[in-house]
Amino acid sequence: MPARSFSPPASTPSAQLWTLPGGLRVAFERRAGPGFAFDLRVPVGNAHDPPGQEGAAGVLEEWLFKGAGGMDARALQDAFDDLGVRRGGGVGPEATRFTASGLGADLGAALRLTACVLIQPELPEAELNVLTDLARQDLEGLADSPSDLLAVHARRLAFPRPAGSPFAGFTHPASGTLEGLQALTSAGLRAHLTRYGQAGSVLGLVADLEPSEAFELVQRALAELRSGQVAQVPAVFRAGGRAHHTDADAEQTHLSITAPGVAPTHPDWLAWQVALTALSGGSASRLFTAVREERGLAYAVSASPVLLGGQGFLSAYAGSTPERAPETLEVMLHELARLPQGLKPDEFHRACTSLTTSVVFGAESLRSRAGSLTRDVAVFGRVRPISELRARLAALTLEDVNAFLAGYNPVGHATVTTLGPVDPGGPLAESVFSLPAEVHHA
Amino acid sequence: MPARSFSPPASTPSAQLWTLPGGLRVAFERRAGPGFAFDLRVPVGNAHDPPGQEGAAGVLEEWLFKGAGGMDARALQDAFDDLGVRRGGGVGPEATRFTASGLGADLGAALRLTACVLIQPELPEAELNVLTDLARQDLEGLADSPSDLLAVHARRLAFPRPAGSPFAGFTHPASGTLEGLQALTSAGLRAHLTRYGQAGSVLGLVADLEPSEAFELVQRALAELRSGQVAQVPAVFRAGGRAHHTDADAEQTHLSITAPGVAPTHPDWLAWQVALTALSGGSASRLFTAVREERGLAYAVSASPVLLGGQGFLSAYAGSTPERAPETLEVMLHELARLPQGLKPDEFHRACTSLTTSVVFGAESLRSRAGSLTRDVAVFGRVRPISELRARLAALTLEDVNAFLAGYNPVGHATVTTLGPVDPGGPLAESVFSLPAEVHHA
Numbered sequence: 001m002p003a004r005s006f007s008p009p010a011s012t013p014s015a016q017l018w019t020l021p022g023g024l025r026v027a028f029e030r031r032a033g034p035g036f037a038f039d040l041r042v043p044v045g046n047a048h049d050p051p052g053q054e055g056a057a058g059v060l061e062e063w064l065f066k067g068a069g070g071m072d073a074r075a076l077q078d079a080f081d082d083l084g085v086r087r088g089g090g091v092g093p094e095a096t097r098f099t100a101s102g103l104g105a106d107l108g109a110a111l112r113l114t115a116c117v118l119i120q121p122e123l124p125e126a127e128l129n130v131l132t133d134l135a136r137q138d139l140e141g142l143a144d145s146p147s148d149l150l151a152v153h154a155r156r157l158a159f160p161r162p163a164g165s166p167f168a169g170f171t172h173p174a175s176g177t178l179e180g181l182q183a184l185t186s187a188g189l190r191a192h193l194t195r196y197g198q199a200g201s202v203l204g205l206v207a208d209l210e211p212s213e214a215f216e217l218v219q220r221a222l223a224e225l226r227s228g229q230v231a232q233v234p235a236v237f238r239a240g241g242r243a244h245h246t247d248a249d250a251e252q253t254h255l256s257i258t259a260p261g262v263a264p265t266h267p268d269w270l271a272w273q274v275a276l277t278a279l280s281g282g283s284a285s286r287l288f289t290a291v292r293e294e295r296g297l298a299y300a301v302s303a304s305p306v307l308l309g310g311q312g313f314l315s316a317y318a319g320s321t322p323e324r325a326p327e328t329l330e331v332m333l334h335e336l337a338r339l340p341q342g343l344k345p346d347e348f349h350r351a352c353t354s355l356t357t358s359v360v361f362g363a364e365s366l367r368s369r370a371g372s373l374t375r376d377v378a379v380f381g382r383v384r385p386i387s388e389l390r391a392r393l394a395a396l397t398l399e400d401v402n403a404f405l406a407g408y409n410p411v412g413h414a415t416v417t418t419l420g421p422v423d424p425g426g427p428l429a430e431s432v433f434s435l436p437a438e439v440h441h442a
Numbered sequence: 443m444p445a446r447s448f449s450p451p452a453s454t455p456s457a458q459l460w461t462l463p464g465g466l467r468v469a470f471e472r473r474a475g476p477g478f479a480f481d482l483r484v485p486v487g488n489a490h491d492p493p494g495q496e497g498a499a500g501v502l503e504e505w506l507f508k509g510a511g512g513m514d515a516r517a518l519q520d521a522f523d524d525l526g527v528r529r530g531g532g533v534g535p536e537a538t539r540f541t542a543s544g545l546g547a548d549l550g551a552a553l554r555l556t557a558c559v560l561i562q563p564e565l566p567e568a569e570l571n572v573l574t575d576l577a578r579q580d581l582e583g584l585a586d587s588p589s590d591l592l593a594v595h596a597r598r599l600a601f602p603r604p605a606g607s608p609f610a611g612f613t614h615p616a617s618g619t620l621e622g623l624q625a626l627t628s629a630g631l632r633a634h635l636t637r638y639g640q641a642g643s644v645l646g647l648v649a650d651l652e653p654s655e656a657f658e659l660v661q662r663a664l665a666e667l668r669s670g671q672v673a674q675v676p677a678v679f680r681a682g683g684r685a686h687h688t689d690a691d692a693e694q695t696h697l698s699i700t701a702p703g704v705a706p707t708h709p710d711w712l713a714w715q716v717a718l719t720a721l722s723g724g725s726a727s728r729l730f731t732a733v734r735e736e737r738g739l740a741y742a743v744s745a746s747p748v749l750l751g752g753q754g755f756l757s758a759y760a761g762s763t764p765e766r767a768p769e770t771l772e773v774m775l776h777e778l779a780r781l782p783q784g785l786k787p788d789e790f791h792r793a794c795t796s797l798t799t800s801v802v803f804g805a806e807s808l809r810s811r812a813g814s815l816t817r818d819v820a821v822f823g824r825v826r827p828i829s830e831l832r833a834r835l836a837a838l839t840l841e842d843v844n845a846f847l848a849g850y851n852p853v854g855h856a857t858v859t860t861l862g863p864v865d866p867g868g869p870l871a872e873s874v875f876s877l878p879a880e881v882h883h884a
Binding site for chain 1: 475476477507515516519520522523524525526527528529543544545572573575576579580582583584585586587588589691692693694724725726731734735738740741761762763788791792795796798799800802803806807808809
C-alpha cells in the first residue's frame with residue numbers, strides 16, 4: 001500500500017479533496033443515509049476525436065462495456081446489475097463520464113467494476129461493427145428530431161475547427177459522422193484509449209463513510225489507472241455567423257442563437273448567472289414573457305449557459321411556426337440587445353432567490369451532489385461549499401450585476417442558426433449580422 | 443376555524459394522512475432540512491375533456507395561471523418567482539398536477555398562491571385566443587417528433603372511446619385536436635373548471651414542520667376549494683389492434699406495443715413489476731440484450747408500465763431503421779411471448795435488487811417523495827412506507843413471480859402501432875394478430 005501522499009483537505013467543513021499519486025483528483029463528501037453516488041469525469045470527449053475519426057469517443061465508450069477483467073459483455077452487465085447499481089454518464093463534448101449510485105455496501109464493488117472497465121477492458125473485435133452500426137442508426141435518427149439536429153448545426157457554425165487542430169472539435173454530434181464511423185479501426189480506438197487516465201480526471205463521491213475509508217476504497221480501485229493525457233480543445237467562437245437549414249417537411253421553424261458569455265473563473269461569472277436567470281429562469285423571465293406570454297409566438301423558448309474550452313457562452317432556443325419565426329427571432333434578439341440597460345430591482349431579487357433555491361435543491365440528492373463535486377473540481381479547481389455559494393449570492397448587489405451588464409453586448413457578436421421550411425430572416429436579424437446568411441438545403 | 447374532523451393518521455412511522463372536510467386528502471411527511479415540496483393532484487385530465495372540446499384541460503390549466511386573486515398574469519408570476527419557488531406539474535390523461543418546491547419559510551405562501559389559482563382565477567377573456575393558438579402550435583410541432591406522434595397514435599388505437607362515454611377519453615394528446623381547440627369557449631371552460639375541486643384530489647407534502655403546523659397551513663390555504671367532481675374515464679383496451687402510419691420522410695421506423703398488465707391493487711402487482719424490470723430494467727435486461735446487444739437492431743428499446751382507468755398496461759417502444767424494423771418487432775414480440783416460461787434465478791435476483799435501490803433513491807429528494815406520497819394515495823389509497831416496500835420485495839420469491847408469469851400472456855392480446863416510411867409487418871406479427879393491419883397514410 002503506497003503512502004497517502006495526497007493533498008491536504010480543502011478548508012470546507014464537509015468536502016475532502018485528495019489527489020492520487022497518479023493525478024486523479026477525488027472530492028468526497030460524507031452524507032448519512034443508505035446510499036452512495038459517484039461521478040467519474042475523464043477529460044476526453046467527442047471534441048477530442050481525431051480528425052477523420054469522428055465518433056471515436058462515442059464508440060469507444062460503448063466498447064469499454066463489452067467486457068472487462070476477464071468477464072465478457074454479458075457477465076460484466078450482470079455484475080453491475082447484481083449490485084442493483086444505477087449506472088449513467090456518457091460522452092459529452094469535453095469529457096466522458098462514468099456515474100453510479102446504489103446502496104452503501106456496494107460502493108467498493110461498483111468502484112472496482114468501473115475502474116476495471118477503464119483499466120482492463122476486453123475490447124472484443126467482433127463487437128466493433130455492431131457498435132459503429134448502432135452509432136450510424138443514432139446519427140440517422142437525428143434527422144427525425146429537428147431540435148437536436150439544429151443543435152448540431154448551431155454548434156458547427158459557432159465553433160468551427162481551427163486549421164491544424166489535432167482534434168475534430170465541436171463540429172459533429174457524439175455519434176460522429178458517417179465518414180468518421182467508417183474510418184474507425186480497432187487499432188485507432190485502442191490508441192485513443194491511452195488518453196483516458198488519471199490526468200485531469202475527477203471523481204466526485206458522496207457516501208456515509210469515514211473519509212479514510214472512502215479514500216481506501218477509491219485508492220484500491222483506481223490507483224492502477226493509467227496516467228492518460230489531458231488537453232483542452234480550443235473553442236474558437238465565430239461571431240456574426242448566420243445559417244439557415246431548409247427542411248421542407250418540418251412543421252416548425254427552430255431557432256438557435258449562440259453568443260459570448262463569461263468564463264466560470266471570471267469575477268463576473270455570478271453576475272452573468274443572475275442575468276441569465278432574469279432572461280430565462282421562470283415564467284416571469286424576460287424571454288418567456290416577451291415571446292410566449294405577451295405575443296404567443298412560440299411554445300418553447302429558453303436560454304442557458306454553455307461551457308466550452310474553459311469559456312462561457314449563451315445559448316438560446318425557440319421553436320415557432322414558420323409564419324411567426326421572423327418575429328420570434330427579432331424578439332429574442334431584442335431581449336438580448338437590451339441586457340446592457342440592466343435589470344430592474346424586482347428582476348434582480350427574483351433571479352437571486354431562484355439561484356439560491358437551486359443551490360439548496362441541487363445539493364439535495366446524492367447523484368446531483370456527486371455531479372456538483374465533480375463539476376466544481378473540473379471547472380473551478382475546488383469544491384465550492386453550499387454556504388459560500390449562498391453567501392456570495394447574498395452579497396451580490398443590483399449595482400454589481402448592472403455594472404457588468406453595461407458592458408455586456410451578446411447580440412453584437414451572436415451567431416444564429418435556423419432550421420425549418422423557410423428562412424425566417426427579419427430586419428433586426430439582417431441589421432445585426434455582418435455575415436450574409438449561408439443557406440443550406442437539406 | 444372548523445374542527446379538525448380528519449381521519450386518524452395511518453399507521454406509518456413517518457407519514458400522516460388527513461382528509462379535509464371538503465374531501466381533499468393530504469399526505470404529509472416530515473423531513474429535516476431547509477426545503478419543502480408539494481404535489482397537488484386534481485383528478486381531471488385530458489381524458490376528461492368533453493367530446494368535441496379536446497384540449498379543454500390543457501388550455502384551462504394555462505388559463506388558470508393568467509391571473510388570480512386580483513393579480514393579473516404578470517403579478518401572479520412575479521409572486522411565484524419572488525418566492526424562488528420552482529413550479530411544475532401539468533396535464534396528464536387522468537389528472538392535472540400542481541407542484542412546487544422551495545425554502546421552508548415560503549411553504550404557506552406557495553400553498554396560498556396555488557390555491558388561489560384554483561379557487562379565484564381571473565380567467566381573462568382576452569388571453570383565450572393566445573392560449574388556444576399556443577396549443578395549436580404545440581399540436582403542429584408533434585409532426586416534427588415521430589416518437590411522440592407514435593405515442594398518440596398508439597394510445598388512440600389501444601384505447602378507443604367507448605360509444606356514449608361523456609368523456610373524450612384517451613384518443614388525443616394533451617394539447618387537444620385542431621377541431622377541439624376551435625370549439626373551446628370561455629363559458630365551456632368555466633363550466634369544466636367546476637370539476638376541479640377537493641373530490642378525489644390528493645396533496646402530498648414534505649417539509650420540516652410539526653404535523654399540526656403543516657395541517658394548519660394546508661387547511662388555511664385549501665379549505666375553501668370547491669367540492670368538484672371525480673369520475674374515472676374507462677380505459678377499454680382493444681386487444682389485437684394493428685396500425686401503421688406512413689411517414690415517407692422519416693429516417694427511422696418507430697414501433698409501439700401495448701399489452702395488458704396488472705392493476706396496482708391486484709396481489710400480482712409486485713410480481714409484474716419484477717417481470718417488467720427483468721424485461722427492461724437495465725443493460726442486462728431481456729429487451730436491451732436481445733434487441734440491442736445481441737443483434738444491434740435498434741439504438742433505443744424499452745418497456746414500462748402504464749396506468750389508465752385503474753388498470754395496468756405494458757407499453758414497449760423501439761426506434762429502428764426501416765430495414766431492421768420487421769426483425770426488431772419480431773424480437774420484441776418474441777421476448778414478450780416467452781415471459782410465461784418464467785424468469786431465471788439470477789434475473790429475478792437482479793430485478794429485485796434494482797427495484798429495492800429504486801425505492802431507496804426514489805424517497806431521497808423532496809420533490810420525488812412528495813410525488814410518491816400523492817401517487818400512493820391516488821393509486822393505492824394510502825401511503826406505503828419505504829420499509830414496507832423493502833420488506834415486500836425481500837419476501838417475494840422466484841416461485842411467486844413465475845407462478846404469476848405462467849398465466850401472463852401479453853402477446854396474445856397486444857396491440858401494435860408503427861410509424862415510418864414502410865410498414866414493417868413480419869411473420870410473427872402476422873401470426874399473432876387477429877385483426878388485419880389498418881394502414882393509415884400521412
